[in-house]
Amino acid sequence: MSEKLGSDAVYLIHELQPDLVLLDLDTVPSSPSAFVAKIGELHPDSKIVVLSAKETAAPVLDALLNGAQGHLVKGASSREEIVAALHAVRRGASILSPVLAGVILDEVSFRHQTIAES
Numbered sequence: 090m091s092e093k094l095g096s097d098a099v100y101l102i103h104e105l106q107p108d109l110v111l112l113d114l115d116t117v118p119s120s121p122s123a124f125v126a127k128i129g130e131l132h133p134d135s136k137i138v139v140l141s142a143k144e145t146a147a148p149v150l151d152a153l154l155n156g157a158q159g160h161l162v163k164g165a166s167s168r169e170e171i172v173a174a175l176h177a178v179r180r181g182a183s184i185l186s187p188v189l190a191g192v193i194l195d196e197v198s199f200r201h202q203t204i205a206e207s
Contacts, residue, residue, distance in 0.1 A: 099127055099131065109136045110128055110136070111140060111161075112128070112138070112152075115140075122151035122152055122155045125139065128156070129156035137157040137158060144162055153193070158178050159183050161184065161186075162186055
């Protein structure tokens with residue numbers, strides 16, 4: 090996503106105030122977590138689901154820590170599963186793939202342990 094397209098997306102989110110934003114992390118120009126945080130600042134009632142090609146924990150965890158309610162992996166789910174997941178998020182649920190959920194829980198546990206030892 091170019092910087093112009095990124096600013097256009099922010100403008101549209103501000104103007105349209107959607108209930109749900111599906112954000113492709115692979116197209117965000119620089120900092121996906123900052124982009125998620127910006128969406129949350131502009132429209133805190135929007136639910137944000139991030140989408141990526143890989144089950145890589147760091148960018149997804151950063152997006153979750155900045156306000157995203159879930160993550161979907163491109164190509165890993167059928168259209169019906171994606172639609173069902175998005176409806177679930179609109180109703181207040183959070184979504185993560187089982188593999189990524191385990192990786193993120195391990196990371197959160199590690200961070201918690203590191204903080205406790207400080």
